[in-house]
Amino acid sequence: MSILVTGAAGFIGCNNVLALNARGVTDVIAVDNLEKSEKFLNLAKCRISDYFDKRDFIARVRAGTAPKPEAIFHQGACSDTMEQDGVYMMENNYRYTLDLFRWAQELRIPFIYASSAATYGAHTEFVEDVRYEGPLNVYGYSKYLFDQVLRREMDYLRSPVIGLRYFNVYGPHEQHKGRMASVAYHQYFQYRRTGKVKLFEGCLGYANGAQLRDFVYIDDVVNVLMHFLDKPVSGIYNCGTGRAQPFNDVALSVVNSLREAAGKSVFTLEEAVAAGEIEYIPFPEALKGKYQAYTQADLTKLRAAGCDVAFRSVEEGTRDYMHELLKAYPHVEADK
Numbered sequence: 378m379s380i381l382v383t384g385a386a387g388f389i390g391c392n393n394v395l396a397l398n399a400r401g402v403t404d405v406i407a408v409d410n411l412e413k414s415e416k417f418l419n420l421a422k423c424r425i426s427d428y429f430d431k432r433d434f435i436a437r438v439r440a441g442t443a444p445k446p447e448a449i450f451h452q453g454a455c456s457d458t459m460e461q462d463g464v465y466m467m468e469n470n471y472r473y474t475l476d477l478f479r480w481a482q483e484l485r486i487p488f489i490y491a492s493s494a495a496t497y498g499a500h501t502e503f504v505e506d507v508r509y510e511g512p513l514n515v516y517g518y519s520k521y522l523f524d525q526v527l528r529r530e531m532d533y534l535r536s537p538v539i540g541l542r543y544f545n546v547y548g549p550h551e552q553h554k555g556r557m558a559s560v561a562y563h564q565y566f567q568y569r570r571t572g573k574v575k576l577f578e579g580c581l582g583y584a585n586g587a588q589l590r591d592f593v594y595i596d597d598v599v600n601v602l603m604h605f606l607d608k609p610v611s612g613i614y615n616c617g618t619g620r621a622q623p624f625n626d627v628a629l630s631v632v633n634s635l636r637e638a639a640g641k642s643v644f645t646l647e648e649a650v651a652a653g654e655i656e657y658i659p660f661p662e663a664l665k666g667k668y669q670a671y672t673q674a675d676l677t678k679l680r681a682a683g684c685d686v687a688f689r690s691v692e693e694g695t696r697d698y699m700h701e702l703l704k705a706y707p708h709v710e711a712d713k
Contacts, residue, residue, distance in 0.1 A: 381446035383408040383431065383477070384453030388551040389491065389543070389598065391419035393450050396599040398424045406446055408434045409453060416553045435473055438480050448606060449481050451490040456516065457557055458495060459663070463515045470519035475526060478538065485536040487609045489602060492540040494591070494617065494672050496521040503591075504675045505542070505613045513669070524613055537609030541601065544617030544674050547694065548595030549701045560624060561592075561695050564631040565702045568654075569709035574628045578657045581670040585657040586625035588670040591617035594694030600686045601679075610682040617674025618688035628655050630695035638703055 380397060384390035385407035394405050403424040410431045411417060420428070427444070429437070431453060437443035454470045474490055481488035495517030500509045507525070512518045520542075527538055547559030554562075564574040576586040583589075593616065601616050625646055632654050633643040649655045689697070 378402055378448075379404045379406065379426070379444070379446045381406045381408065381449045383434075383449075383451045384491075385409050385423070385425070385428075386411060386416035386420045386553075387452060388419075388548075388554060389546060389595065390450070390452035391423060391550040392548070392595050392599050393452055393602055394423040394425065396603055400603075406444055413553060419550050419553070422550075431473070435476060438476060443480075445484055446486065448487045449477060449489065450602065450606075451477055451488065454491055454519075456493075456554075458514050458516045459556075460514075460516060466515045466519050467522075470516070471522050474523045478523075478526070481538070482535050487537045487539070487606065489539045489541070489605055489609075490523075491520075492524055492542040492613060493517060493520040494542050494544045494615070494674070495669070496524060496542060497669070497672070499669065501671055502675070503615060503617075503673055505615060505678050527613065531611060534611055537605075537611045539605045539609060539611060540613040541598075541605075541616040542613065542674070543598065544591040544593050544615070544672055546593050546595055546598055548698055549705070550595075552705075559592075560627050561631055561698055562702070564628060565635070565699060565706075566709060568631060568635050569706075570712045572711075573654045573656050574631055575656050575658050576624050576628050577660045580660045580665075580668070583670055586628060586655070587623045589621035589623050589673070590669070591619070591621055591672045591674050592627060592691050592694065593617045593674075594689045594697065596697075597686055597688045597694075601684055604684045604686060605682075608683055612678065612682060614679045614682060614684070615674035615676060616679070617672070617676070618690070619674050619676040620688075620690065621671060621673035622691045625655070626691045627695060630692050631699060634696045634699035635703075638699070 386409040405425040407425040407428045496510050498511040498513040502509045512521050547561045551558045567574045579585045
């Protein structure tokens with residue numbers, strides 16, 4: 378079975394390929410952009426049959442010369458919510474997705490693509506319906522616009538199309554993402570270097586570190602992807618845990634997981650703050666008006682499609698992730 382994975386050297390894409398490999402699928406056509414060459418480290422963990430630069434591959438699709446897979450996982454995108462170049466964002470995220478979608482329909486093969494919870498913007502209900510959508514940045518808009526294409530064409534599809542609205546995904550193989558890597562990833566290194574982690578002070582009516590997000594562990598996301606490969610039901614679906622938890626829970630889970638690994642006792646939140654192991658910093662001006670202080674996936678539609686994946690809590694997922702990071706980065710030099 379030949380499967381195409383775009384963004385294969387990225388965070389979700391790499392885990393997507395590894396999940397296929399675990400099933401014995403090694404005929405994987407990997408598509409990505411290796412201008413940041415360190416991303417090859419993710420690909421090196423995977424078994425693939427071929428690699429294409431993303432620009433070369435879409436040119437081949439448009440020319441009718443691309444190798445033809447039996448299914449497409451389209452994970453490739455610019456996921457930087459602070460990106461200001463709207464021309465680039467729309468070409469890279471919207472137009473690329475549209476062309477792959479049209480191609481998949483011509484081939485009559487399943488097309489599973491990455492949408493985003495950023496499509497909801499400042500709304501506080503996260504139901505897959507345009508009434509609850511209103512992106513706050515051009516990244517969210519690039520995802521929102523393609524979702525509208527799918528909705529218009531849903532009744533005329535020749536083959537399954539599944540859009541997954543990822544919430545706050547975290548876990549192994551995100552090291553190349555820089556500032557866009559998860560809070561848990563950054564806090565691992567903060568704690569190892571300084572003995573403390575940092576969170577934003579309160580904003581939008583929330584207390585310090587009490588802003589709420591739906592944090593979803595990458596292994597659970599991959600399980601959703603594999604479900605829809607096996608049992609494709611066309612639609613746009615939230616891909617989160619269905620539970621909003623505060624950033625304080627992430628920070629405390631990082632601190633306590635690393636304390637336990639060092640043979641130390643665990644803290645309550647109050648104890649961690651009092652000991653200086655959780656520190657609150659001013660909320661950035663650049664994020665004001667562009668920040669989702671609350672997200673929580675409504676899983677009604679996902680469950681109705683037959684997807685019964687069990688999602689880890691922040692405490693469970695963060696503990697698993699800290700163990701993985703300790704294996705991957707056992708030696709982190711403390712700040713002097």
